[in-house]
Amino acid sequence: MTNRRGRAERWTRTTARRGPWAAWAWSRLLAAAVDGDADARDGVVRIAGTPGHRFAGAARENVAGWWCDTRDPGMRAAVLATGALAAGLPARLQTLALLNRLGEWAADDARWAPTLLADGDPDVRDRAAAHCRAATGPLLAALWDADTGAGTPLRNVLLENAAPPAGAALDRLWREWLRSPAPETGDALLRWRRPASGGDHAPLTAVAVAPDTDVLRSPAHREALLDAMVPTAAFLARHPLRDIAVARFSALNARVLVEGLCARALTNPEAARFCADRGLAPADPVRRALFFMITGQVAQHRAVDPDGGLLALAYAAAPAAERARVRDAMLTAGELDLVRVIAGDDRAREMSAEETDYLAGRLAERRAWGDLWALLKEVPLAASVRLIRLFDRWSPRGDDDRRLFALLREADPETVASCAERLRHDPLPAVPRASYRFEGRVNDMSFAPDGPFLAVAGITRAVGVFDLRTAELVERHDAFHASIGSVLHVGNGTVIAGEHPDHGQPQCRLVRCADGARRVLHTANGAADCLAPTGDGAFAAGTRAGALLFGDPNGRVRARAVAEFGLGKGQWPRQLAAQPGTGRLALLGRSVHLLTPAAGAARRVHARTTARIAFADADTLVCAEHDGTLTRVPLGAGRHEPPRTAKVPGFVGMGVLPRTGQVVVADGHGDLHFFDGERLEDAGVHTTPRHGGPSGLTVSPDGDLLALGHRDGTVDLFDLRPMELPALTRCPMASFVPRHLELVAAACADPARDEPDRRTLELLRACLEHRFRFDVEVEVGGSVALAGGEHDIGL
Template sequence: MMDPTGTRERVAASGRRGPLGSWAAERLFARAAGGDAAARDGVVAIARTLGHRRRERAKRTIAAWWAETLDPGLRRAVLETGALASAPLARLQTLALHDRLAEWDPAEAGWAPSLLGCADPAVRARTADACRRASGALREALWTEGGHPEPPLLDLLLRHDEPPPVPSLDALWARWLETPGEALEEALFRWGLPAGDPHHGPLSVLALETDPARLRAPEHHGALRDALALGDHPLRDSAAATIADLGERTLVDALCERALEDPRLAGLCEQRGLAPSDPVRRGVFFLLTGRPAQYRALDPDGRGLALAYAAAPDAERARVREAMLTAGELDLVHVIAGDRRNRLASMGDEEARYLAERLADRREWDELWTFVQDAPIAIGAELARLFDRWAPRGDDERRHFTALRTADPATVRAGLRRLRDERLPARPHAHLNVPGRVDLLSFSPDRSPGAPPSLAVSTGSGSVLVFDLSTGRIAERYEFDRPVRHLLHVGNGTVIVAEHTGGRRGPGRLTRCANGSAEPLRTTSGRIASLVAAGGDGRFAASTRTGGLLLGGPEGVTEVGFGSEYGVDLIYPWTIAGHRESGLVAVLGYTLVLIDPAAGAVTASTELGWAPFRTVFVDAGTLVATRTGTAKNRLTRITPSDGRQDPEFTVPFGWDFGPEALPRTGQIVIADGRGSLNFLDAERLTSVHRYTSPRDQAMTRCLAASPREDFLAVGHRNGVELFDVRTGRVPELARGPVADLVPRDLELVDAALAAPGIGDEARTALELLRACLHHRFRFDVEVDGDVRPVGGDHDIGL
């Protein structure tokens, strides 16, 4: 018989010895790989030829071709020759075809999903059988190789009598708790083992427990509460039934709270007669679960519901309003208003509109007028248009009524936005003549009843002067024969002074000055580097150049070690900063460590990679610092809790004093050598506005902000300049309820209106606010007890 393609000759030639035989074989295999059908037939013929020199290579080749193409002809050849491919997946496919998966290496378990998805039915069936019968290392590998298994492999493994390894078991419980399934549930309950991880373990114990009475133990209560949050999960229903059976008060309260959002749980509570133990929450529960009759019996005058409404989040308030409208006969206005004066600050615009509209519907004009006057001006201008033909009596009342009625609400809201975005500048307030050069400044931290504001000033001649800012007079004077390096007013007429008693590394001394006498507190081994407030009651902290940290208060001064007390190894603490309200102390070197001295613990630590020069708290969780060395003109915002160091601000050359923080207005202040001020947004570290001092001859030496943010002081060779920074609070005041304002706020609004650069929209909003304040406080003749710096013998003169 003729062989037109020459296949027999090629097969025979490739089986010869020597170079010619090798050349013929390589040529044949290359043509076959390139798709030559005759050459492929030749390779198949070689695989079937016993004793051929290239038979094993041919068998591996045709096995690989079949695994790739699943060609029926190649399949027959693979079965006839027992051929196995070399590549991992192809090898397993050919093992399955030969029913030899007993040779499946556990290291190849990750190919199981591909084998189960093979188009060859024999491969799929034999792989499935191998997965069902797998044991030992292969079974564990099938559970864990390549992550947690998915169907169809998971379905096969769930039929095993032996439970999976612990990580896989935990993952199965997590999957069932998220999306329950019959096959998964049957396997988990058949194995009877709870999850090992702390999150899913307690819930899996609930699922496996067949005796609900055993769940009465307190250690199961947390899991029972967590199970109520599982939505439509069967474990949620089981836990709810168990809680109803147990009747434990805190669990029943948790069930009732969940029932507010879940009609099925609400039905269970009604069936079992369950309700919250707190009468106030019980009224909300009856109302929101569709039982108004029980609510009326519990709270006939609505006082309890008014309390609950005031404390509820916005979403629950909306549900209460809807439920009351549906139920009818319930005084919704009374409930929403509650103690209206105390609720205005938390009342949203939607609630305010709703309440005003109901009052207008009832034609309760006096009540509505009182509400409109107390509300923030933005919503007040809008609600003033609800009055029909009613107007208040009296000329003053009608003028104020007309001002609100004619104000454009959109313009007022736009003006408030402009006030928020365009911060109001500080105003020069007074000049304080100080005998000698001013080196250090520190404001008193508080305004105790009857105690005037005061400012401690250190001069270049070694004097510490305490000025009574209500009179402008020197109230106390203390003289030191050594240089005063740091100064801190801690309140109640007490000033802490840090003296330098020796050379660069010589000792320092802390002295308490009060009532005209100076009392030495402690001598330190090294020069005192920083002195800051660290809490109320006169508490403070100081650091030394030798790495010591001193904590002071009414009971005295103690020195603590970073390593022994806080477990922190700081190479060199350059500076410290204190947060007066929380008492936190930040110790800053190349590492920033946040310390809570009251608890004796470190609350945060982060590597900076640079050393701060001056640092100040913006709030309890944020600091702003300038850098030492060549980069000292960079200001950086630092968040110790997560180590963030952004954004940054490049300080213009010559702005060498500060930063000082004004937390209520959200600003940072720095000063240059001539007393000019740069106010920065504390969050973005962008310049808000600048004040340029007209006193070109006054060289700035120090900067200080009052803790109440009333005033900013700039010290120089010719005294102290006081700046009124209270106008920075006007945007906040203008957005709040008018009922919360006091007479002295009128002065701030007047000052804001006098500030240069106020736009028309902002001016409109401020003028409306001023009209409201003028009307409200038209009978007041004092500034509500507020003490303001005035002129005196020591001239705080403008």
């Protein structure tokens, strides 16, 4: 033992010398220390503590390593005395922690944080925890990347850090807390006051910590606040976020949140209880009445709406789902006038089949037979025949009512329903009524807006007006300077004619024809044959020279150049389309523009080369290209809809039926193609007996008649009214007008109709005759009877 101690002592002294012996002695001393020689280790410790010793650095490194491996108290003291640092990881970090020098901890080594926090030395653990608790910047981000999960030492100290994690780590914490609300995690997230950066639940996190202005400004945040208050998701049912949301809702006291919660209360019982407990209700009186009824607050409803008038208004404006909830609530309330609430003052024509059945059933339960009978005279025929079986032994007073009552009781509901279904799938076509033959090509036609008259312009430099009731020419204007390219009947016996240049004709005129006289309104270089009615006898016109003319009913004309609207000369009007009552005017030039005459502005709405344009409604144009492609063009600013197109090869002319919005197109064979106005879906083709040579078509202002002109001078007149018959068998009788009686009567007289259908139509006719029994002579007796057959009319 003495020799070993002496040997270790000699080696230690020798290491302090110069030359190769010192290196040899150091290697021998270190080898013995590694083999466990305590004296040799003491020598290494002495060298580690000797400043300036050539082997002091290596000695300190070994001393630190031995402490990390053995946790020997002596070596720990040596590390503290010498400031020794181990070379490898995690030993280096352990000795840095022991020496309280973790400021040298690099972000790349953050993965060793769990090891340090689990170290057996309390000083190492405490100093590592303190450093993690105070970490910032890249080290903090690296520590969160090394996160070992909820409940672990590293997670716990990171949650105590004053700075929140960034990005994905913060989002992960929010997801964990929303799924399983650990108190430590929740305390940290609320203290950091930073919502998640993204994900489905980001708005919920904003409810907890975002500024009030952010919550109120963002619709998504407002919805999330209400989601947390009255949760539909199971994980939020007993979550601390609910109490946070309720407290925030109360503190904000914002009307927009109250309205949103009240809207949810209509379908969410928990939201309804919340509103009832706190006395919350919509601000609008009409919506408040509906709210109180649906949420079962009958006393409150009675206080604000004693006669049910507000609820009737709310019901009329409500969607179908809300209406169903109102009906269910009224069953419980039992004190309201059901007819007034559901049918309103004039809502029978808008009631759904479900509403009709509900209301009829409630009236029958109350034995309100008079109200039930009044209802059945307003609803569709099939519903009336089906629901009349609700009556017990009651019958109405008055011979007329009893007669109709008996007819409805005798009718078979299945026969009536099947007839309506057959007509819906097999609508009647346009019915040819008359043909008129003129001399020369028919260039244009125009129905009068105030009577059964048709103005016709031809290539023979003449304009004629004939009476559709007698097929007689009642007015003729000739001796124009050129062929008449366009004609417009503006009512009150006044016709506007526009000349189209013949060969060698330099100028053309726009002429007003009335009371047997003619007056030139404008003279233009080139065609003056672009006309459109703008309502109440006014019109718009265009010329090849690029002028827009605006005429009033008295014949005064104001001219404006297309340049005033920002359009070039190439955009001179080939056609104009006006939407009376809205002031909208569309111009077809090289492209299609919507004009605002008052502002002198034009907006291009369709860029493709177009042949014809027509308004489908106030906010939609239908454009027809030369190849027969039809396109719906929305006009509202910011309005978007899926592209709607159709195609009719051999396109000749186009019109829109005002009542239904249907688009009708004539092809080169003279066939009429009908399209649904909303989707441009095919609604049927009417094949005309005359083939070839059509030159254009026009539709009467009321949509009852259609005229198809031909190059051989023929005009075919079609009655479009029978096309309404399929709708009449399905629509509420409250929406009928006297003119419908004539249509149904004509259908009843059709010998080709099957007997079951005839019986159904006869029943519908009886209903209409009963409905209009006091004014049928005035209204129907004065209806237009068209002169049928073929007629030669000289122009």
